[in-house]
Amino acid sequence: MANKIRVATTSLAGCFGCHMSFLDLDERLLALAEVAEFDRSPITDIEHCGPCDIGLIEGGVCNSENVHVLREFRKNCKILVAVGACAINGGLPALRNPISLEDCLLEAYRDGIGVENAQIPSDPELPLLLDKVHPIHEVVKIDYFLPGCPPSADVFWAFLTALLEGRDPTLPYELVHYD
Amino acid sequence: MSKTINIDGQNIPFSEGQTIIEAATAAGVYIPHLCHKPGYTPHGSCKLCTVNVNGRNCSACTFPAAEGQTVINNSEELRHDRMRITQMLFVEGNHLCPSCEKSGNCQLQGVAYHLNMLDNHFPHFYPLREVDASHPDILIDHNRCIFCTLCVRASREKDGKSVFDISGRGIHKHLIINSPSGKLKDTNIDVNDCAAHVCPTGAILIKRTGYQVPIGQRIYDHHQISEVALNEEGGAGSLPAAALPPSLEVAGQGSLPAAALTPSLEGAGHGK
Known part of the structure; x- marks a missing residue:
């Protein structure tokens, strides 16, 4: 079918739990595949996002690569959606925000229990960490938000079907959860 | 007339x-x-x-x-104003619901759900706040305090004590604890005090009562705070008592042992 809706997805500072929840659409994925196709996504292994209709962003931004990817999505996606608690408020990764980055690295790679051959990773290939984890609306304009940890498959379904049918994608009370 | x-x-x-x-x-x-x-x-x-x-x-x-x-x-205008106010409350503290025991029973969250708040809109402060776990029965997590002063008023007006107060102004405002060490363990607060149960958020929690009701089966998971509040606060709410979760129905029986109290009870059995 020509002119399918193009959807890109990514997980920044997230756990892929939102992507797993998206896959909980189960047989509804087949109906979705009738009208939509994936661009850059962990599902396709396409490395860079091309022009898309919808971008789904899981996770907040915790390093420089997250910022680059997020900007690439914003540049290419007509509609950009923050998916899940981490994208919306930093979520679990933001629990490191009250702790200095140096202390985080020392605890994880030098002083923590069970650390062997202690060294702070410094390969130039590794993206640099930000001093704090930030929600994505602090970096780029976000068009819609799907709260939840993760948002249930029903949230994805309600949102995407509304959008595809040209309706305002509002979420009823039962679908709004922060946990 | x-x-x-x-x-x-x-x-x-x-x-x-x-x-x-x-x-x-x-x-x-x-x-x-x-x-x-x-x-x-x-x-x-x-x-x-x-x-x-x-x-x-x-x-x-x-x-x-x-x-x-x-x-x-x-009105839609007031809903929007109230949503912005709630968003400010969220970004000025550290309200990370997935890691909070109060999630689902939290009035701050309940109001946000009621207002259909889907994001926090503003840049986050991520303020540095402490946790006071010194008391054997009661945990204070300052990250979740919204300075409503309900615990301050409960301690003074209901418990006849003066365990809490608010100090500082503006962004420096914070909850203080009335003891020489500033720690809750050195106050005369008791786990059965109204002040220990009145917190609308997860800032004051009773230890060893966590997760007795699983996430997903809690008050605001299935009931709008509008129904719950009218039911609890003596209005002519439309919700029959039988429709409420069991934790709500025991409200008003003031002699419950502390162990039977869940955070969802708030001070309902004490404050009326």
């Missing part, structure tokens, strides 16, 4: 001395609120109960009902 005010086109009776929110609640009209609780001295700080009275915005929890008032409560 009883005096009335008009809220959203509905004539609502009031008695002299009642605030707008008291008259509304008694008539089964919900006005969103966090720092207001029946039986407590009004504080008027959270501003969620902002209503429009004869063209001017004011706090329904402190504003006296008076003949001739035309009140707008349920």
Whole structure:
């Protein structure tokens, strides 16, 4: 079918739990595949996002690569959606925000229990960490938000079907959860 | 003939001395609120109960009902104002619901759900706040405090103690604990005190009671705070008691052992 809706997805500072929840659409994925196709996504292994209709962003931004990817999505996606608690408020990764980055690295790679051959990773290939984890609306304009940890498959379904049918994608009370 | 005010086109009776929110609640009209609780001295700080009275915005929890008032409560403009206020409360603290025991029973969250708040809108402060786990039975997580002063008022007015207060101004405002060390363990607070159960958020939690009700089966997972509040606060709510989770039904039986109390009970059994 020509002119399918193009959807890109990514997980920044997230756990892929939102992507797993998206896959909980189960047989509804087949109906979705009738009208939509994936661009850059962990599902396709396409490395860079091309022009898309919808971008789904899981996770907040915790390093420089997250910022680059997020900007690439914003540049290419007509509609950009923050998916899940981490994208919306930093979520679990933001629990490191009250702790200095140096202390985080020392605890994880030098002083923590069970650390062997202690060294702070410094390969130039590794993206640099930000001093704090930030929600994505602090970096780029976000068009819609799907709260939840993760948002249930029903949230994805309600949102995407509304959008595809040209309706305002509002979420009823039962679908709004922060946990 | 009883005096009335008009809220959203509905004539609502009031008695002299009642605030707008008291008259509304008694008539089964919900006005969103966090720092207001029946039986407590009004504080008027959270501003969620902002209503429009004869063209001017004011706090329904402190504003006296008076003949001739035309009140707008349920408008899209006020919903939006209240949502922005709630978003400010979220970004000024560290409200990370997935890692909070109060999630699902939290009034801050319940109000946010009610207002259909889907994001936090503002940049996050991520303020540095402490946890006080010194007391054997009660945990204080300052990250979740919204300075509603309900614990301050509960301790003074209900418990006859003075365990809590608010200190500092603006962004430096914080909850303080009245002991030489500043730690809760060195106060005379008791786990059965109203102050230990009145917190609308997860800032004051009772130890060893966590997750007795699983996430997903909690109050605001299935009931709007509008129904719950009217039911608990003595209004003519439309929700039959049987429809509420068991944790709500025991409200009002003041002699419950502490172990039977869940955070969802708040001070319901104590404060009325």
